[in-house]
Amino acid sequence: MDVGLSHYLTLSAVFLALGVFTILSRRNAIVILMGVELVLNAAALNFVAFGKYVATGIAGQMMAIFVIVIAAAEAAVALAIILSVFRNFNTVQVDRVDRLRN
Amino acid sequence: MDPLMTSAIAILLLPLLSYVLLFFFGEKLPRRGDWLGIGILGVTWVLALRIFAHFWTHDTPIEQSWTWVEVGRFQVDFGILLDGMSAVMLVVVTTVSLLVHLFSSGYMWGDRRYSRYFAFLGWFTFSMLGIVLSNSVFFLYVFWELVGIASYVLIGFFFHKNSAADANKKAFLVNRVGDFGFFLGILIFFTAVGEFQYGPLFAGVEQGMIGGSLWTWAGILLFFGCVGKSAQVPLHVWLPDAMEGPTPVSALIHAATMVAAGVYMTARLFPLFSPDALLFIAYTGAITAIFAATIAIVQTDIKRGLAYSTISQLGYMVMAVGVGGVMSGMFHLTTHAFFKACLFLASGAVIHAMHHEQDMRQMGGLRHKMPITFAAFLACTIAISGVPPFSGFWSKDAILGAALAFGMTDGHYLPFIFALLAAAITAFYMFRIVFLTFLGEPRNQEKYDHAHEVGWRMATPLVVLGTLAVIGGGIPMLGMGWFDKFVQDPGVEHGATVHATLPAFVDVAHAAPQHEGDDQQTESHGGDQGHGTSADVPESMHPVDPHNVDDAHGDAAAGDHGGGHDVHHTAHNRAMIMSIFAAGLGILLAWLTYGRKSISSAGALAAFPGVHKWLSNKYFVDEFYNGTLVHQTLNATRFAAAFDKHVIDGIVNGVGAAGKAAGKLGGLTDEWFVDGLVNAVGDLLRNIGNWLSTWQTGRVQNYFLGLVGGLVVLILVVRAGWLS
Numbered sequence: 005m006d007v008g009l010s011h012y013l014t015l016s017a018v019f020l021a022l023g024v025f026t027i028l029s030r031r032n033a034i035v036i037l038m039g040v041e042l043v044l045n046a047a048a049l050n051f052v053a054f055g056k057y058v059a060t061g062i063a064g065q066m067m068a069i070f071v072i073v074i075a076a077a078e079a080a081v082a083l084a085i086i087l088s089v090f091r092n093f094n095t096v097q098v099d100r101v102d103r104l105r106n
Numbered sequence: 107m108d109p110l111m112t113s114a115i116a117i118l119l120l121p122l123l124s125y126v127l128l129f130f131f132g133e134k135l136p137r138r139g140d141w142l143g144i145g146i147l148g149v150t151w152v153l154a155l156r157i158f159a160h161f162w163t164h165d166t167p168i169e170q171s172w173t174w175v176e177v178g179r180f181q182v183d184f185g186i187l188l189d190g191m192s193a194v195m196l197v198v199v200t201t202v203s204l205l206v207h208l209f210s211s212g213y214m215w216g217d218r219r220y221s222r223y224f225a226f227l228g229w230f231t232f233s234m235l236g237i238v239l240s241n242s243v244f245f246l247y248v249f250w251e252l253v254g255i256a257s258y259v260l261i262g263f264f265f266h267k268n269s270a271a272d273a274n275k276k277a278f279l280v281n282r283v284g285d286f287g288f289f290l291g292i293l294i295f296f297t298a299v300g301e302f303q304y305g306p307l308f309a310g311v312e313q314g315m316i317g318g319s320l321w322t323w324a325g326i327l328l329f330f331g332c333v334g335k336s337a338q339v340p341l342h343v344w345l346p347d348a349m350e351g352p353t354p355v356s357a358l359i360h361a362a363t364m365v366a367a368g369v370y371m372t373a374r375l376f377p378l379f380s381p382d383a384l385l386f387i388a389y390t391g392a393i394t395a396i397f398a399a400t401i402a403i404v405q406t407d408i409k410r411g412l413a414y415s416t417i418s419q420l421g422y423m424v425m426a427v428g429v430g431g432v433m434s435g436m437f438h439l440t441t442h443a444f445f446k447a448c449l450f451l452a453s454g455a456v457i458h459a460m461h462h463e464q465d466m467r468q469m470g471g472l473r474h475k476m477p478i479t480f481a482a483f484l485a486c487t488i489a490i491s492g493v494p495p496f497s498g499f500w501s502k503d504a505i506l507g508a509a510l511a512f513g514m515t516d517g518h519y520l521p522f523i524f525a526l527l528a529a530a531i532t533a534f535y536m537f538r539i540v541f542l543t544f545l546g547e548p549r550n551q552e553k554y555d556h557a558h559e560v561g562w563r564m565a566t567p568l569v570v571l572g573t574l575a576v577i578g579g580g581i582p583m584l585g586m587g588w589f590d591k592f593v594q595d596p597g598v599e600h601g602a603t604v605h606a607t608l609p610a611f612v613d614v615a616h617a618a619p620q621h622e623g624d625d626q627q628t629e630s631h632g633g634d635q636g637h638g639t640s641a642d643v644p645e646s647m648h649p650v651d652p653h654n655v656d657d658a659h660g661d662a663a664a665g666d667h668g669g670g671h672d673v674h675h676t677a678h679n680r681a682m683i684m685s686i687f688a689a690g691l692g693i694l695l696a697w698l699t700y701g702r703k704s705i706s707s708a709g710a711l712a713a714f715p716g717v718h719k720w721l722s723n724k725y726f727v728d729e730f731y732n733g734t735l736v737h738q739t740l741n742a743t744r745f746a747a748a749f750d751k752h753v754i755d756g757i758v759n760g761v762g763a764a765g766k767a768a769g770k771l772g773g774l775t776d777e778w779f780v781d782g783l784v785n786a787v788g789d790l791l792r793n794i795g796n797w798l799s800t801w802q803t804g805r806v807q808n809y810f811l812g813l814v815g816g817l818v819v820l821i822l823v824v825r826a827g828w829l830s
Contacts, residue, residue, distance in 0.1 A: 028811050036807075102804060 012053030019046035033086045033096040037079065044075045110160055111170050113153040114186050117196060118235050120150045121203075124228030132221025140211040143224035147204040147231065154196040161193040161592060169241055171303070182302060187241035190592030191436060195238040195370055198440050201574075202362035202447045203231040205567035209451050210354040212563035213458055223263060227358070230256040234363040237370065242302040243292045246374075250288070250331065250367065254281050257364050261351040270350035277344035284334015284341050291328030294320065295378060308377040325383030328375060329390070336368025336420045339394045343728055345417055349409040353454030356409060360416045361447035369423040369439050373432045376596055385518065388428025392509075392521035394421030397725070399531040403538070404721045407464045408453045411539050415490070416446055418528055422505050425521050431508025432596055437579075437589040438501035444578045445486035445498060448571035452483040455564055456543060459557040463550075466539065471548040475557040478565050480544045482572035487540050489575040491533035492689040497579030499685070501589075502529060503678070506685050508595075511677035522681075526688055533692025541700035 019042050026039030048071040055064015090096050124146040132139040171185030207227055214223055233256050236249030255278075262274030296302060298320070299310030310316070316324065332338065337345035345365070349356055359365060372379075372387065379387065398417035405411035419442050426435030457464055459476060473480040489498035506525055513519035548554035559565070699705045711718045723729065 024814055028807055028814070098807070099805060104804065 009053055009057040012049060012057075016046045016049040016053065019043070019049065031097045031099055033089065033098050034083075036098065037082050037086070040082075041075060041079065044071055044078075047071060048075075107170070108168055110157055110168055110188060111186060113156055114188055114196075114239055117150050117153050117157075117200070118186070118232065118239055120146050120153075121228045121232035121235060125225050125232060128221050128225035128228060132225055135221065138221040140207075140220070140224055143228055144204070144207045144211065146228070147200065147207050150231075150235075151197075151200040151204045154193075154200040157188060158193045158197045161188075161190050165190060165591070169305070171241065182244055183242060184245055185241035185303060186239045187304065188239070190594075191370075191374065192238050194436065194440055194589070194592045195366070196235065198366070198443045199231065199234050199238060199362045202443055202571075203227070203234075203358060205447065205570060206354045206358045206362075206451070209357070209454070209564050209567040210352070212561050213354050213454055214352060219263070223260075223352070226256060226260050226263070227355075230260060230355075230358060230363050234367060237367050241304055243295070243304070243307065243375070244302040246371065247289060247292055250335070250371070251285065253335070253364055253367055254278065254285065257281075257348070257359060260355045260359075261348045263352055263355065264350065267350065269347075273344075273347040273350035277348050280341050280344040281334045284330045284332070286330070287327040288331025288334070291324050291326075291330070294324035294327065298324075304374070311378055322380040322382040322386075325379040326386055328378060329372060329383065329387050332368035332372045332387075332424065333390065334368070335371075336365045336424060337394075337417050338368075338390050338421060338424055339397050340727065342394065342398065342417045343731060346410050346413040346724075349407070349413050353409065353450060353457060356413070357447045357450035357454065360413070360450055361443040365416065365420055366439055366443065369420065369427065369435060372424060372427045373436050373593075376427065376432050384428050384430065386428070388425050388509075388512070388518070388521045391421045391423070391425025391428055392524035394418070395425060395528040396524040396531070397421070399528040399535065401721055401724050402535040403531065404718060405535075406466055408456065408466050408469070408539060408543060409450075409464055411466070411535065412446070412449055412453060415449075415532065415536065418532060419446065419490070422502065422525060422528070425525060426505040426508055429509050429512035429521060430595060431505060431512075433590050433593045434501065434504030434508045434595075436593045437504055438498075440589065441489070441497040441501040441575070441578050444571050445489040445575035448482055448486045448568060448575055449490070451564070451567055451571065452479050452486070455479045455560045455568065458560060458564070460553050461556060463553055466542040468550040468553055469543045469548075470546045470550075471544070471554060472557060473544040475554070476544075476559045478559060479568060482568040482575075483544065484540060485572045486575045487536045489579075490536055491693060492529055492685050493533075493693075494686065495579070497575055497577065499689075500579030503682050503685050506681035507674070507678035510681045511674050514673050514677055526684055529685055530688035530692040533689045534696045537693050537696030538700050541696060545701065 023039045023042030023044075023046060026042060027036050030036050030039065048068040051064045051067040051071065053064075055062065055068070058064075086096055089101055093101050095101070124143050128135075128139045128143055132142075135142060167187060167189035169185060169187045171183040173181060174184040175182045207224065210223065210227065214220055217223060230253070233249050233252035237246055237253065240246045240249055258274050258278045261277050262270050264270045265274070292302075295307060295311070295316065298316035299307050301307040301310055311321075334341045348359060351359070395418050398414045398421060402411050402414035402418065405414060419438070423435040423438050423442070426432075426438060455476065456469070456472060456479060459472075459479075460469065463469070485496070489496035492499045492502040494500075506522065506529070509522040509525050510519075513522045560568075695705070699707050699710070720726070
């Protein structure tokens, strides 16, 4: 069986769906962060796929590398925030961090 | 300034000073200030005597004016004119006023408003002296009204009594009627001639600046002032009611201050009256004389009897001026001032002694208890009845002579006949009062037992005035006819001047050099006019027959010189005989009726019931006024009050209620509609906000869900091609 663009896109869509579902359904900040990583990687996979099958040049691959770099930076910052939240609230459950509400 | 002029200013201002001092500080003074009023009047009296003495030997008037107000070409001066007429009046007014002051200090002693009373007396005297001294009709009118208001407060001095409050209202209102005419008359003369001062005004009339029926009507309007103030028919109704004032005030009003003003004005302004106006004046006076005399017969109140007597005597004076006898009118005014003041003060003494009993039917026999009062009253009664050689005889005889001469030359005998009848009636009713009050037996023993002679304060004025009533008409040693030294009939030249009625010509000619020195104090306008006329007028007066009354009336058909002279002499001789006869008849009848009682007064009443009814009701004049003027006026005022209450107030209240209703409606609209709208908008926004705020949970995941949901919907829409 030939692997074509649609396969990549389908896999990417599955990743996106899983990531979004994880973000929406979980309360744990770390798990949500993992969902975000899934969404980012779905987007990166799309860039690569479109770079290989549709565009000429290496713009798609370059964009994927940017995404990976930014995701790494984002993860570092987000984990630092989560660590800080844990220190202050003694929890990483996002629905319990509601001091600014009301 | 002429020392006499200084005296005249002092005479005018001193009573005013008395008024001011007593009004503001009277209550703080010992004896509450009566000595101050009496003392000031005493000084005034001495000054007046000085002026009187000067004019005994001199007959040149003295006049001086000060600019009072000046607006463009319109100028009003305040001026003082001193001549024989004003000199006599000064003495009369100050004498009577001084004696009334003295009498009042006994009569009014113990009154709560004692010092206020003396203050008002000073004011009254000041106003009257202003009338006497003024040299222009303008200030004559000003002081005229001051007299009116002073009489108002004094007649109503016992204002807590309703009758006194009514009486002063009545006096004031009735006088207003006359004053209105007086003012109109002044305005007509001012419009025609353009002058207020006597001299230029008389000269203007003399030159014919006013004529025809306007002249006559203007004169009659002027005379209305006299009708009101001097209580002539038909405006006499206030005078009897004015008896509600304190008795010394009645004496002052009747003798010197108020009613005399009218006669003095008529005499002073004599040249302003046309022949027809003078005829009107003569008839008014004659009718008043007989009218009031008949009413006086049936009065039972001693003061009211005297009041009608005054009206009758005033009628005499007015008639005298009307027939051209200015001298006789003023003469009678003078003698009448003495005996009528005395009669009133004596009646005040009687009332005082009888503990405020005024009804003569309760008196009788008082001669034993009050010999001084009786003597004074009897002397004055004889004087007023016209028995020679008492003062009243001379003046009344002069009037009757003038009236008869008028009849013989002009054919109007009615004034003389009325006057003669009134003379007889006067003698009758005055002796009736004497018989009822002082003679006979006491009719009320209890009151009689309490009666007592008055103290020296009240007795002195009686004695002085009684003496004057006896000798005032002429003192044999000084010559009988002293009075024509001071006042002459118009047209009758005395020496080289006609100053009695035309003072300003003489004055300006005489005083012009000294006036040129101080223009500040003299009215240059009047002075110029005076210069122009002073040369002409004496000449134009020369052809006038000096003794002919016709010419004074402007009658074209003047008799020859000798004839006119004879008429006067014949008239005087006949009038004298007839007046003595009339007085004797009146006294005899009074004696028969009330002394010997050979004529029954009750029988006379029974014989003429209708006559008594008319007389005792004063010819129903008051009822006539009440029925017509007063009643209609009251109806009109009631109608106006009702109109005001129901219609005007209704409209006002309606407008108010409508405004209130509109306000309420507006309030409701505001509350329910405007506020509702505003609240609705607010509520809506708040509800929206509340609803929207539920969306803002603060949970990023919720927002993200929405975001994803929205994205899904968007994709579906795009995929379905709904947007294209």
